[in-house]
Each structure stands twice: as C-alpha cells, then as structure tokens.
Amino acid sequence: MFYAEKEDYIILKVKAQPQASKSEFCGLYGDDAIKVRVAAPAVEGAANKELIKFFSKQFKVPKSSIEFVSGQSSKVKLIKVPKSEKLEKFIEEMIG
Numbered sequence: 001m002f003y004a005e006k007e008d009y010i011i012l013k014v015k016a017q018p019q020a021s022k023s024e025f026c027g028l029y030g031d032d033a034i035k036v037r038v039a040a041p042a043v044e045g046a047a048n049k050e051l052i053k054f055f056s057k058q059f060k061v062p063k064s065s066i067e068f069v070s071g072q073s074s075k076v077k078l079i080k081v082p083k084s085e086k087l088e089k090f091i092e093e094m095i096g
Contacts, residue, residue, distance in 0.1 A: 003091055008082060008083055009083055010080075010081055010082075011069055011079065011080050013076065013078055014033060014034050014035075014078075015029040015076050016038050016042075016047060016051055016076075017037045018038045018040060018047040019038075019039075019042070019047075020037030022037070022039045023038050023050060028094060036054070038050050048072055048077075051079070059086045060085075061081060061084050061087070065081075066080065066082075
C-alpha cells in the first residue's frame, strides 16, 4: 500500500524522479508507492524542496507541515502530510 493513515496525517510512500520537465504525479509505482516526477535536480536537496512545494500546492497544506519520515537521500521516500480534503480525494482516485 502506498499510504498509511494516522489520526491527523497520512504517510505517503513516494518514488521520486528528479530533473523532469515539470513536477507531476505519474500514477502508482508498483503497488506500494506513488511515482512523482520532480522539476529539480537531485543536488543539494533541491528535488526534496521541490517535492515539498509540489505536495503543498497539490494538497492545499502549508509547506512547513510536510515532513520526511525517511529516504531524504533515496529515490523512495516516506513523507508525512497532514490530512486535507484534496489529499483524501487524491488517495481515493489512486485506489480507484
């Protein structure tokens, strides 16, 4: 499963692909991660910053409330995102 639901947040398992032409969701990566193309290189944390900015915009939550649980220097990351209507709708669509 690509997510774990907690009381007031959701942990997403994300496969990041840096240096894309634009940041976007690419669907599921296998059964246990979401693939996200990131419009920043994997240099000095630029891709991680862009990933947080992208999630903040997509799920309508503050950037400061998004945290890495693990995998900051890996392509597969666990990211803690506060629950929002947009995030819950996104998960429903992914499960679809």
